[in-house]
Amino acid sequence: MLIHRLLRATLAGLLPALLLPAAATAVVAADDERFVVVRNATIVPVEGKLQKKATIIISEGKITNIGPSIEYPRNARVIDAEGMYVMPGLIYAETRAGLPSPSRRGVHGDLLAADEYHPRAGQFDDLLDAGVTTIGLLPTGAGIPGRAAIMQTAGDEDERFLQREGYLYVTSSKSELREALKKAKAEIEKVEKARKEFDEKQKAEAAKAKQEAARKEAEKKDGQPEARPAPASQPTSQPTTQPAKFEPPKIDPAYQPLVDLLKDKTSVPILLEASQAAEILHLNEVLDEFEIDPHWTLRNNRQSDLFKVAEEIARTDETRVVLRAGRHRVPYSAERLPLIQMIAAAGCEVSLVPYRDNAYEYGNLLARVAELVREGWDRDTALASVTLHPARLLGIDETRGSIKKDKVADLIFLDADPLAPGARVRKVMIAGEIVHEVEDEQ
Amino acid sequence: MNRHLIRPFNWQVLVGLTLAVLLALPALAQDEDGRRRGKRGRRARSQPTTQASQPTTTSTTTSTSTSTSTTSAESEEEERPAYLAVINGRVHTITDGTLIGATILCKDGVIEAIGGGVRVPDEAEVIDAAGFDVYPGLVACGAGGIHGGGDKRDTTNVFGLNMEIALAGGITTTLSGNDAAKLTYGTTDGLLVRKNVFASLRYSANRPLERARLREDLEKVRDYLRAVQRYTLIKERDEDAEEPDKSEIKGKLDEYLKLLKGERVAIASANEVGDIRALVGLAEQFGFELVIRGATEAWSIAEEPGRAKVSAIVTPRNSTSPDERLNRPSGASIENAAILARHGVPVAVLPASTSITLWGLAGRDLLHLNMEAAFAVRGGMRNDEALRTITIDAARIMRIDDRVGSLEVGKDADLVICDGDILSYMTQVHHTIVNGRVAYAKADSSLYRHIRPAGGPIETDFDDQWPRSLEWSAEDLATTDPAARKKAKEAEKKADEGKEAEKEAAAE
Numbered sequence: 001m002l003i004h005r006l007l008r009a010t011l012a013g014l015l016p017a018l019l020l021p022a023a024a025t026a027v028v029a030a031d032d033e034r035f036v037v038v039r040n041a042t043i044v045p046v047e048g049k050l051q052k053k054a055t056i057i058i059s060e061g062k063i064t065n066i067g068p069s070i071e072y073p074r075n076a077r078v079i080d081a082e083g084m085y086v087m088p089g090l091i092y093a094e095t096r097a098g099l100p101s102p103s104r105r106g107v108h109g110d111l112l113a114a115d116e117y118h119p120r121a122g123q124f125d126d127l128l129d130a131g132v133t134t135i136g137l138l139p140t141g142a143g144i145p146g147r148a149a150i151m152q153t154a155g156d157e158d159e160r161f162l163q164r165e166g167y168l169y170v171t172s173s174k175s176e177l178r179e180a181l182k183k184a185k186a187e188i189e190k191v192e193k194a195r196k197e198f199d200e201k202q203k204a205e206a207a208k209a210k211q212e213a214a215r216k217e218a219e220k221k222d223g224q225p226e227a228r229p230a231p232a233s234q235p236t237s238q239p240t241t242q243p244a245k246f247e248p249p250k251i252d253p254a255y256q257p258l259v260d261l262l263k264d265k266t267s268v269p270i271l272l273e274a275s276q277a278a279e280i281l282h283l284n285e286v287l288d289e290f291e292i293d294p295h296w297t298l299r300n301n302r303q304s305d306l307f308k309v310a311e312e313i314a315r316t317d318e319t320r321v322v323l324r325a326g327r328h329r330v331p332y333s334a335e336r337l338p339l340i341q342m343i344a345a346a347g348c349e350v351s352l353v354p355y356r357d358n359a360y361e362y363g364n365l366l367a368r369v370a371e372l373v374r375e376g377w378d379r380d381t382a383l384a385s386v387t388l389h390p391a392r393l394l395g396i397d398e399t400r401g402s403i404k405k406d407k408v409a410d411l412i413f414l415d416a417d418p419l420a421p422g423a424r425v426r427k428v429m430i431a432g433e434i435v436h437e438v439e440d441e442q
Numbered sequence: 443m444n445r446h447l448i449r450p451f452n453w454q455v456l457v458g459l460t461l462a463v464l465l466a467l468p469a470l471a472q473d474e475d476g477r478r479r480g481k482r483g484r485r486a487r488s489q490p491t492t493q494a495s496q497p498t499t500t501s502t503t504t505s506t507s508t509s510t511s512t513t514s515a516e517s518e519e520e521e522r523p524a525y526l527a528v529i530n531g532r533v534h535t536i537t538d539g540t541l542i543g544a545t546i547l548c549k550d551g552v553i554e555a556i557g558g559g560v561r562v563p564d565e566a567e568v569i570d571a572a573g574f575d576v577y578p579g580l581v582a583c584g585a586g587g588i589h590g591g592g593d594k595r596d597t598t599n600v601f602g603l604n605m606e607i608a609l610a611g612g613i614t615t616t617l618s619g620n621d622a623a624k625l626t627y628g629t630t631d632g633l634l635v636r637k638n639v640f641a642s643l644r645y646s647a648n649r650p651l652e653r654a655r656l657r658e659d660l661e662k663v664r665d666y667l668r669a670v671q672r673y674t675l676i677k678e679r680d681e682d683a684e685e686p687d688k689s690e691i692k693g694k695l696d697e698y699l700k701l702l703k704g705e706r707v708a709i710a711s712a713n714e715v716g717d718i719r720a721l722v723g724l725a726e727q728f729g730f731e732l733v734i735r736g737a738t739e740a741w742s743i744a745e746e747p748g749r750a751k752v753s754a755i756v757t758p759r760n761s762t763s764p765d766e767r768l769n770r771p772s773g774a775s776i777e778n779a780a781i782l783a784r785h786g787v788p789v790a791v792l793p794a795s796t797s798i799t800l801w802g803l804a805g806r807d808l809l810h811l812n813m814e815a816a817f818a819v820r821g822g823m824r825n826d827e828a829l830r831t832i833t834i835d836a837a838r839i840m841r842i843d844d845r846v847g848s849l850e851v852g853k854d855a856d857l858v859i860c861d862g863d864i865l866s867y868m869t870q871v872h873h874t875i876v877n878g879r880v881a882y883a884k885a886d887s888s889l890y891r892h893i894r895p896a897g898g899p900i901e902t903d904f905d906d907q908w909p910r911s912l913e914w915s916a917e918d919l920a921t922t923d924p925a926a927r928k929k930a931k932e933a934e935k936k937a938d939e940g941k942e943a944e945k946e947a948a949a950e
Contacts, residue, residue, distance in 0.1 A: 276599060278598065278599040282596060
């Protein structure tokens with residue numbers, strides 16, 4: 001169905017171009033096809049100011065120019081966005097996308113959520129309806145279930161994955177996390193020990209060979225003919241000329257990402273789950289011990305007490321936090337509490353995901369963000385929390401997350417301001433191609 | 443009556459503080475070693491705000507000033523000791539009398555000084571407890587649902603509701619599972635006091651086989667100990683002497699070995715005279731220290747545990763009917779604790795339910811530890827004796843009296859500040875301090891702050907009761923003041939009368 005839609009979209013673009021009289025333009029039709037132009041749009045670029053009646057020029061899937069009145073090739077494919085708001089496609093930093101969720105326990109750093117993806121499973125149409133263009137596909141289970149996949153919600157099956165080895169998802173308890181990290185440390189020490197032993201052995205062998213050579217030299221000098229047959233000399237001299245290669249003992253692949261992490265603190269991004277304030281304090285103890293600064297995903301329920309540890313969550317100046325967009329109350333009371341704003345104010349970069357990971361809630365995220373803005377959260381930060389911030393968390397902010405020159409044209413077209421009540425996503429564009437359109441229900 | 447306007451939860455203050463910290467971020471970022479903010483964040487945490495007639499908290503180093511301080515000041519602060527002083531209170535030391543208007547100075551979670559002429563450092567956080575009573579934190583010899591399972595340091599919910607409620611009851615240390623642990627609300631530091639406090643025994647008349655096995659095991663361990671003793675005596679003279687075989691002393695027997703060596707204290711449940719006698723006899727025969735849990739009928743044979751130095755954990759309000767068929771005193775007595783104490787038995791008091799229960803009959807759960815001790819007073823104990831049953835004696839039974847249970851220099855800074863005698867039903871805990879850190883402040887508690895906020899004796903009326911007001915305006919508060927209500931009613935009446943008079947005038 002999706003492929004059909006894709007075909008339709010490309011054909012709709014191709015046919016008029018082919019039917020044009022050759023005399024009308026000297027440029028080859030195929031050349032013009034490289035350009036897609038969005039006209040008359042109100043642009044919400046997330047980075048930068050809102051632009052009205054603006055034009056976006058897209059070439060080869062990338063944004064090449066944005067401005068109020070810029071020229072473009074006459075035969076470029078034009079999308080008239082009169083009365084529409086265009087913003088970068090939404091990015092959900094963690095979702096299962098409706099795929100079946102196997103539950104496993106223990107450390108599985110070698111498993112990839114990308115391997116669990118199947119093109120015919122999952123609720124990608126619902127995600128597209130909601131205007132989501134990129135997701136972090138979450139591995140599921142307790143402990144360390146594996147690595148997330150950073151992927152697009154539509155497009156060529158071969159090009160869907162932006163990263164197959166995304167962040168490492170960790171839902172361990174304090175003791176489980178400590179044990180896992182200890183084991184990883186032991187793996188490193190195992191390799192170091194083996195190398196040390198190898199080096200010592202090499203040294204000893206080299207010394208032995210040297211001695212042997214010296215002895216032979218002395219024998220030769222003495223002028224005594226060798227009593228034994230010659231072949232003995234060849235094998236003894238061989239090992240000294242050919243240095244043996246060190247073969248490190250195998251590291252348990254399930255622990256490989258943790259090993260990499262301990263060796264280089266920036267090599268593997270970690271998304272660590274916590275749901276209660278006390279958990280943050282407990283996990284912080286282990287993180288301090290191993291000097292790791294992860295990003296958090298916080299299961300903030302309605303009566304969350306996480307506001308009590310907002311400062312402890314912000315471990316560094318670059319701590320990123322995934323929060324569920326919802327309303328909160330002070331525990332054991334009916335009083336409203338701006339939890340999300342408080343965690344943001346403590347210095348965390350907040351990415352929002354739907355309150356529940358299901359198709360119904362996918363479409364409610366913008367409405368929830370609008371609620372937060374009504375409660376007084378900064379509008380630009382709020383919009384970035386569903387676009388640019390998750391892009392940074394997933395490490396794809398170079399190419400996605402805002403409408404900017406040279407970024408990939410992942411755009412959504414809304415029929416009203418994104419935060420206006422009742423605003424709906426009408427068109428979804430991924431890499432310059434309209435991949436999804438939403439019609440009014442009959 | 444002067445009422446204070448209290449909002450149930452002042453999150454603006456919290457947001458303000460976090461913003462202040464945020465503003466100071468660039469300063470923190472410069473500090474090379476200060477990339478990790480976990481610890482510092484904990485330090486910069488706001489101390490609870492208090493109202494005028496609560497014991498007032500004043501701090502010379504407010505959180506705003508710390509957050510705006512320069513990098514060098516920040517790094518200096520890391521090493522500076524944390525002082526907390528409680529001044530002007532009536533200090534019940536338990537072990538050394540009551541000191542009126544004394545100062546307690548705590549440094550890094552330990553009591554540094556107690557007395558009249560104590561100099562309080564400028565940087566100390568000060569709690570003015572004028573008109574308030576200061577006690578050591580209460581010790582409960584049994585608790586459930588406050589600390590986590592397994593290793594308490596890894597699993598305890600330090601922001602848990604039960605912990606907050608227990609702190610509001612003045613409790614700072616509990617026996618959770620078999621570990622003595624503190625109620626360190628809001629931090630995981632200094633949680634565990636002592637691991638594996640007791641060796642648990644079962645020695646009940648209902649399980650004769652179990653009894654026989656226990657005796658057998660104890661005898662085996664005793665024989666081994668005697669063999670070891672003999673060996674140490676003769677090994678220098680006799681070269682052929684063989685070291686006794688320890689291979690069989692493992693698992694349970696190893697536990698009993700520690701018990702007979704005096705490294706452990708045994709604990710066993712017993713309520714009937716027969717069971718208590720058997721246990722006391724066992725303890726005397728094998729010479730180990732014993733704590734009897736329950737001890738309902740112990741009052742009738744109090745001299746026996748008294749002679750054998752056996753301790754008891756009792757519930758004064760326990761109500762077991764006497765058995766009329768027996769020709770001896772039986773059943774529970776409210777005098778149990780008093781009689782046992784008179785016979786020299788160290789007594790700890792515990793309520794009927796050792797968890798925080800929010801159902802069933804009110805006032806019999808761990809939240810009412812102090813009330814249970816008050817019932818020991820009803821049974822004939824002196825006030826100061828009853829206080830010991832929930833402080834120093836409870837700590838002694840758990841062998842943690844070197845750290846908690848009384849206010850002494852060098853002990854942990856666990857204090858309870860309350861607005862009266864802690865054994866009175868009217869008394870409310872206003873501050874609970876654990877390891878020199880305010881773990882509970884009534885003025886900040888969403889559960890208790892609305893109850894008699896000014897600390898006076900008679901302030902509540904029916905509006906204060908269920909359903910609770912959650913957000914109070916000044917007008918709301920005014921209406922809960924009986925005097926103000928009366929006035930308002932009168933004014934209303936007057937207005938009505940005036941209207942009627944007008945109407946009448948108009949009609950005429």
